[in-house]
Amino acid sequence: xxxxxxxxxxxxLSLGFHIVFAEIGIAMPLMMVIAxxxxxxxxxxxxxxLARRWAKGTAILFAVGAVSGTxxxxxxxxxxxxxxxxxxPLIGIPFSxxxxxxFLEAIFLGVYLYGWDRVSPRAHLAAGVIVAxxxxxxAVFVVLVNAWMNTPVxxxxxxxxxxxxxxxxxxxxxxxxFQQALHMLLASYAATGLxxxxxxxxxxxxxxxxxxxxRALGVALLVGAPAxxxxxxxxxxxxxxxxxxxxxxxxxxxxxxxxxxxxxxxxGGLPDAEHERTRFAIEIPYGLSLLAFHDPRAExxxxxxxxxxxxxxxxxxxxxxQVMVAxxxxxxxxxxxxxxxxxxxxxxxxxxxLLLALSVVTPFGFLATEAGWIVTEVGRQPWxxxxxxxxxxxxxxxxxxxxxxTLFTLLYCGLGAIVVTLIVTLVRDTSxxxxxxxxxxxxx
Amino acid sequence: xxxxAHSIGMPELVAALMIVxxxxxxxxxxxxxxxxxxxxxxxxxxREAQRALIAHEIxxxxxxxxxxxxxxxxxxxxxxxxxxxxxxxVLHIPLSLMLGGIVLRGSSFVFRSxxxxxxxTQRRWGTSFAVASxxxxxxLGVIVGAIxxxxxxxxxxxxxxxxxAAPASFASVYVAPWLAPFxxxxxxxxxxxxxxxxxxxxxxxxxxxxxxDDFRRHAFAAAAAMFVAAFGALVVxxxxxxxxxxxxxxxxxxxxVIQIATATAALLALWxxxxxxxxxxxxxxxxxxxxxxxxxxxxxxxxxxxxxxxARDLAAPRVTLALLLGALAAGAVVLVPSLIYLFRTFSAxxxxxGGDASSSRR
Numbered sequence: 001x002x003x004x005x006x007x008x009x010x011x012x013l014s015l016g017f018h019i020v021f022a023e024i025g026i027a028m029p030l031m032m033v034i035a036x037x038x039x040x041x042x043x044x045x046x047x048x049x050l051a052r053r054w055a056k057g058t059a060i061l062f063a064v065g066a067v068s069g070t071x072x073x074x075x076x077x078x079x080x081x082x083x084x085x086x087x088x089p090l091i092g093i094p095f096s097x098x099x100x101x102x103f104l105e106a107i108f109l110g111v112y113l114y115g116w117d118r119v120s121p122r123a124h125l126a127a128g129v130i131v132a133x134x135x136x137x138x139a140v141f142v143v144l145v146n147a148w149m150n151t152p153v154x155x156x157x158x159x160x161x162x163x164x165x166x167x168x169x170x171x172x173x174x175x176x177x178f179q180q181a182l183h184m185l186l187a188s189y190a191a192t193g194l195x196x197x198x199x200x201x202x203x204x205x206x207x208x209x210x211x212x213x214x215r216a217l218g219v220a221l222l223v224g225a226p227a228x229x230x231x232x233x234x235x236x237x238x239x240x241x242x243x244x245x246x247x248x249x250x251x252x253x254x255x256x257x258x259x260x261x262x263x264x265x266x267x268g269g270l271p272d273a274e275h276e277r278t279r280f281a282i283e284i285p286y287g288l289s290l291l292a293f294h295d296p297r298a299e300x301x302x303x304x305x306x307x308x309x310x311x312x313x314x315x316x317x318x319x320x321x322q323v324m325v326a327x328x329x330x331x332x333x334x335x336x337x338x339x340x341x342x343x344x345x346x347x348x349x350x351x352x353x354l355l356l357a358l359s360v361v362t363p364f365g366f367l368a369t370e371a372g373w374i375v376t377e378v379g380r381q382p383w384x385x386x387x388x389x390x391x392x393x394x395x396x397x398x399x400x401x402x403x404x405x406t407l408f409t410l411l412y413c414g415l416g417a418i419v420v421t422l423i424v425t426l427v428r429d430t431s432x433x434x435x436x437x438x439x440x441x442x443x444x
Numbered sequence: 445x446x447x448x449a450h451s452i453g454m455p456e457l458v459a460a461l462m463i464v465x466x467x468x469x470x471x472x473x474x475x476x477x478x479x480x481x482x483x484x485x486x487x488x489x490x491r492e493a494q495r496a497l498i499a500h501e502i503x504x505x506x507x508x509x510x511x512x513x514x515x516x517x518x519x520x521x522x523x524x525x526x527x528x529x530x531x532x533x534v535l536h537i538p539l540s541l542m543l544g545g546i547v548l549r550g551s552s553f554v555f556r557s558x559x560x561x562x563x564x565t566q567r568r569w570g571t572s573f574a575v576a577s578x579x580x581x582x583x584l585g586v587i588v589g590a591i592x593x594x595x596x597x598x599x600x601x602x603x604x605x606x607x608x609a610a611p612a613s614f615a616s617v618y619v620a621p622w623l624a625p626f627x628x629x630x631x632x633x634x635x636x637x638x639x640x641x642x643x644x645x646x647x648x649x650x651x652x653x654x655x656x657d658d659f660r661r662h663a664f665a666a667a668a669a670m671f672v673a674a675f676g677a678l679v680v681x682x683x684x685x686x687x688x689x690x691x692x693x694x695x696x697x698x699x700x701v702i703q704i705a706t707a708t709a710a711l712l713a714l715w716x717x718x719x720x721x722x723x724x725x726x727x728x729x730x731x732x733x734x735x736x737x738x739x740x741x742x743x744x745x746x747x748x749x750x751x752x753x754x755a756r757d758l759a760a761p762r763v764t765l766a767l768l769l770g771a772l773a774a775g776a777v778v779l780v781p782s783l784i785y786l787f788r789t790f791s792a793x794x795x796x797x798g799g800d801a802s803s804s805r806r
Contacts, residue, residue, distance in 0.1 A: 056558055063554040066507055067547045074543055077532025084521050085529040089760035092522025093767050099511070099518045100775035105780045106507040110787055114457050114504035118789050168767055397603065398536050398618055411544060415551055422559055 001156065004392055006401035007079045010408055012377065013071055017412045019373060020366050021065030025105070026135040027192030027223055028058045029112075033128035034219050040121060046211045050219070052116075054196075059113050060422055062414060066106065071408075083384050083394035086162070089361045090155060093168045098141035104134040104190070111257045132235025140181045140189065147176035148386050151245045161388075175245050179238045180376075184235050186227045187372065191365025193224015194331055197338075199427055201355040212351045217358075221348070225335035228365075232332055235325070236291065243292040245387060247301035249379035253321040254288050255281070256302045262301035263288040264394070268322060271314040276303070278318070312381040320374040328366035334361050393403075454766065458523040459748065461772060462516055469512035470737060471641065471730050474634075476506045476713055478642025480549060480577020480766050481635070482662055483570060490658055491734050495570065498642075503557065503791045508783070510550065517737050521663035527748045527758045534599045535590060538583050538622045545580030547778035548572055578635065585634025589627030592744050593681075593750040596621045601752065629677035637733050640666035644713065644729040654724075662718050663725075667710070675734075700763050706735040 001009075032054040033185045039047035046415075059080045073095075076084050093113070107157040111119060117129070148154075154171030156378035197220035255271040255278040256263055265288045269281025272343040303311050334357050341351050348354060384391040464683075479498040486494040521528040533537065558567035590596050599621045606612035619625075643663035650656040709732035716725035746754040759765060 004468055059454045060554050060558050063507065063550050066510065067550040070510070070514055070546055071543045073514055074532070076537055078536050078539055079532075081529030081533045082533070084525050084717065087526075088521045088525025088528065089764040092518065092525070092760070092764060093771060095518045095772045096775070098769055099515045100771070100779060102514065103511045103779055104512050104782060107786045110504040110786055111506055166763060168764055183642055252701075279804055296474075349772060382776075395535050396536065399535060400613060404536070404540050407540075407544070411547060415547070418551070418555060422555065423559065426558075 001402050003399060003401040004395050004434055006405040007395045008391065010401070010405040011075060011079055012374075013409055013412060014075055015373065015377075015407075016074055016370055017175060017416065018065065018068040018222050019369055021061050021068060021189040023366070023369060024061045024192050025193075026066045026132075026188040026377050028054060028061065028196075029109070029128055029132040030134055030189070031125040031193070031219050031223050032058060032112075033125065033132055033198065035215070036099050036125055036128060036223065038215075041124065044090055044215070046215050049212060049318075050216050054216075055113055057260065057423060057426055058080045058109070060419065060426075062105075062109055066102075068412075072279075078404075079396055080384065080394045081396050086389055087149075087385060087395070090163065090166050090168055091148055091169045094144040094172050098138050100108050101134045101141060103138040105131050105138060105238070108134070123228070136185060136188075143181045143184045144172050144174075144177050146290055146376070147180040148172070150174070150180070150249075150380060151176040151241075152388055154413040157437070169429050176241055179234065183234045183238050183372075184233070186231045187365065187369050189227035190331060190335075191224075191327075192229060193220050193222075194316050194335070194358070195224075195362050197224055198222040198358050198360075200272070201358035202348055202362070203427065205352060205355045205359065206280070207308065208310045210349060217348055221338055221342075224365075224414040225338055228328075230330040230338075231328055235328065238292075243300070246310060246380070248303060248306045249317070249376075250292060251303045251305075251313045252379050253299055253375055254300075255314050256288065256300055258302040258304055259299060261289065261299045262297050263292075265291060266318075269318070270367055271318045273311075273314055310382060312379050317375055317379045320371040324368045324371035324375060327364040327371065331361055331364050331368070333356060365369040377429065453575050453756070454769065455755040456560055456746065456767055457521070458519065458759075458768060459755045460748065461769075462519045462523070463737070465515045465519065467734050469509070469516060470638075470733060472505070473512055473640040474504045474581065474638040476509055477549070477581045478638035478640070479578045480553075480664075481581075481639045481735055482642055482646065482659070484574030484578055485628050485662070485706060488658070490655060490744065491654055494646075494658055496768060497646060497655060499553075499557065502553075502645060505786060506553065507551070508786060510546075513546075515774070519772075520639055520766065523760050523765055524552065524748055524755065524758045525760055530600045530753075531587075531591070533603070534596045534621055535587055537618060538587050541744070542580055542583040542587065543578045545583060549576035549580060552576060559790050564698035572733065581635045581638045582631040585631035586622050586627040588634070588740065589677075590622040590624075590628030591749065592630075592740055593624075593626050595627070597747075597749045597752050600749065623792060625680040626677060629680045633670065633673035633677055633736075636650055636666050637736065640670055641729055644717065646723050647717070648726045656720075658718075660717055664714075664727075666715060667717075691735065702735055702739045705731055706739060735797035 032051050035047050035051040039045065039051060091239055103193055109129040112124065115124060116205070119386040148171050150303065151174045152171070153174045154167040156165045157162045195216050197213060198218060200208075200216040204210065204213045204217065239250070241251075254263075255269065255277040257278070262285070264283040264285050266278055266281035266283055269278045272276045287300040287302055290296045292298065303314065334354075337354060337357065338348060341354055342348055345351070380386055382390050382392065384394045470773050481566045483495050484496050486492075486498075494606050500648055517528075520531075532536045552573035556566060556573060559569060602612045603617050640663060643659045645668050647659035647663055647681065650659055673695050709728050713725055713728040715721075715733055716728055744750055748758050762770075
């Protein structure tokens with residue numbers, strides 16, 4: 001394994017690990033606040049138990065997200081000093097703003113988790129709202145940086161390739177900024193909402209306390225289902241921005257080898273980089289031109305516009321893209337189904353088939369997020385900043401990077417296993433009110 | 445004003461604010477690590493009560509305290525990207541190890557708080573939390589020692605001057621800068637400092653006299669360790685490589701003033717502990733530790749990566765610094781009241797909940 005590949009693997013693993021906890025940190029507080037708000041409005045104790053239980057889960061997951069996020073901030077320098085030297089002044093501002101948003105999140109999460117009896121009801125609910133809002137803001141700021149890496153703007157170049165002048169504010173408003181931030185936020189709500197809904201649907205099917213779990217299912221779907229339904233639309237916007245700003249990435253994710261008018265949409269298939277063709281794909285005539293440019297005769301650039309050395313791994317990007325779309329579409333369909341059932345019957349719990357479908361899609365959102373992250377990151381290779389800096393120019397000169405990569409892999413595998421065990425225990429302990437007692441023990 | 449603007453400009457201002465954030469991290473996050481150290485060394489009949497008090501004190505606030513470190517890192521790479529690149533390259537190994545410590549400390553703490561309540565599980569996470577709390581400050585001190593002694597700067601120069609014909613050895617660039625007596629002495633000093641802060645805070649917060657005396661004893665032990673480590677660092681610097689001696693011998697009058705103030709604060713803290721004036725002890729311990737930090741800054745000024753690169757050399761363009769200062773000002777407006785609210789909420793709670801803190805963890 002080369003040092004570059006080891007560094008990329010470590011970064012991919014760290015981001016892939018963190019992104020799940022980041023998504024949960026964005027959406028879970030919102031659900032927790034909705035549950036508490038329902039309790040305060042209706043006096044229904046099941047909602048209070050729910051808010052407490054979810055707060056407990058959030059506490060565990062947020063802490064892991066916070067420490068894995070710290071690792072990432074350091075890894076920018078440990079693995080990619082060339083990138084930071086080059087781009088630091090331009091992308092530091094959104095990171096700084098993210099730092100403050102994260103600060104607010106951590107402060108008010110402390111107030112929320114430990115302050116049930118210490119602050120007024122109104123202040124407690126407000127603390128939860130601040131956690132939810134600043135979590136979303138953090139995500140937006142971080143994604144602005146990634147959007148800039150995909151569509152860099154806000155600078156003029158000197159003859160030697162460094163920046164002659166920079167405009168960090170313009171860099172925050174890069175062409176990909178809005179759609180990437182939207183896609184990430186919707187992904188967070190959809191993935192977390194449907195995952196939580198899936199867990200409670202699973203317990204309901206097995207005969208878990210209906211009062212508690214049906215309310216949990218309702219709140220989780222309230223957050224997850226609309227996001228899952230909107231996500232395909234946001235994906236369409238994303239694809240069109242990619243088509244116009246990163247044609248090689250679009251060609252890779254659709255495995256479009258030749259530039260052509262009226263390009264077909266390929267579903268499935270195995271790209272063969274050697275012979276520059278895609279086998280076993282179902283082709284829908286004019287589909288890609290229609291989707292990418294909303295015009296069946298539009299020209300779609302093929303991978304051939306870039307020399308072979310400047311193309312990403314088409315097999316990885318194409319397959320990851322197919323996986324993301326398939327998972328996302330399934331989530332949208334199940335959400336639609338849940339919406340229809342609710343609209344016709346005003347209850348979700350009596351439809352066992354729907355509960356089964358919800359249980360099955362539990363991990364889909366997180367898997368789709370990983371796949372989507374692979375699409376955007378691997379699809380940009382060999383560039384770390386599209387067209388400006390190669391990943392190979394950004395990597396640290398330190399040799400032996402396979403060692404830290406291995407150690408961090410082991411660390412994250414261990415952490416992941418423990419977190420899963422803890423959450424499973426938390427869910428299995430379904431007798432709702434006991435969570436409150438446990439919380440009191442911790443507070444005092 | 446114009447003469448001042450010539451010598452102290454935006455790079456120095458941003459660097460100073462970065463040190464302020466680091467100072468906040470040391471006083472809050474550092475003490476949280478120190479708490480973990482006392483969890484490890486909890487002894488005697490009140491062992492579990494000591495651990496319960498530590499968990500109770502850091503529970504609501506450690507995550508917020510931890511963010512100070514992230515703020516320092518973000519300010520460093522925004523305002524001084526080249527310094528961040530150099531430190532990340534040369535100090536890859538100790539920084540990675542420190543990150544391992546940060547991850548284990550934080551996750552073990554929540555796993556202990558929210559995981560299974562049985563003794564074996566509790567002890568496993570407790571040990572992991574406590575050991576990680578010990579290792580992380582040690583590495584933080586080692587990293588500071590490597591920077592201030594100029595060893596990082598030297599290694600970075602070796603790396604940039606190396607060619608494929610005459611490559612710099614792995615050990616000389618990636619190991620020698622930090623695995624040396626002086627950085628290790630500073631590591632021990634940092635550890636003792638954090639343990640001292642924690643013991644003083646915990647003595648002030650303890651619900652009863654017995655616990656208070658436990659932590660008072662711990663504070664004296666940590667103060668002794670601090671003294672030994674500081675003295676050891678001086679001796680090591682004297683007999684060590686010339687670049688290390690240079691860093692400490694180039695002390696100016698400014699640094700001397702800080703040293704005298706540090707000694708005063710140290711004596712005041714010890715006197716307050718001895719005479720059980722907890723509030724005075726807490727404030728003077730915090731002052732002492734902060735002054736040690738600013739003493740380091742005075743030695744190193746105006747360099748960020750001594751002995752070659754100053755804050756000005758490594759600074760990002762003016763527009764970035766100006767925007768960063770704006771962001772910091774705007775951030776402070778929301779941050780400061782929020783932090784005050786957090787600490788008020790839970791220091792008021794301490795008085796009410798204090799009575800049962802000693803029994804809750806049994």
